[in-house]
Amino acid sequence: MKRFDLNKRLANFVRVKRGDLSFVQFEKKFGISSSSVSRIESEEQNVTLKTLEDLCIAFKCDVEELFPE
Numbered sequence: 001m002k003r004f005d006l007n008k009r010l011a012n013f014v015r016v017k018r019g020d021l022s023f024v025q026f027e028k029k030f031g032i033s034s035s036s037v038s039r040i041e042s043e044e045q046n047v048t049l050k051t052l053e054d055l056c057i058a059f060k061c062d063v064e065e066l067f068p069e
Contacts, residue, residue, distance in 0.1 A: 004067075006067055007043040007046075008043060009066075009067040009068060009069065010040060010047070010066055010067060011040055011041045011042070011043045012068075013065075013066050013067065013068060014037060014040050014041055014055065014066075015041050017059050018037065018041075022034075023035075023037050023038050029058075030054070030057075030058035031054070031058075032051070032054050032055065032058060036051060052066065
């Protein structure tokens with residue numbers, strides 16, 4: 001069975017897109033809690049559809065773009 005590593009792919013995408021913004025700066029700019037972003041980047045959070053939607057809005061992308069290979 002193929003393993004997709006979605007947590008890792010999402011973590012890398014968010015880390016790159018956040019760039020030099022601190023977690024707090026990111027929260028203020030996009031309205032996604034700094035603790036959630038931190039947990040996503042450390043692959044410790046199972047995200048909800050709402051969080052995926054919020055990330056899509058923040059990054060102006062479609063959901064499939066959140067999981068690049």
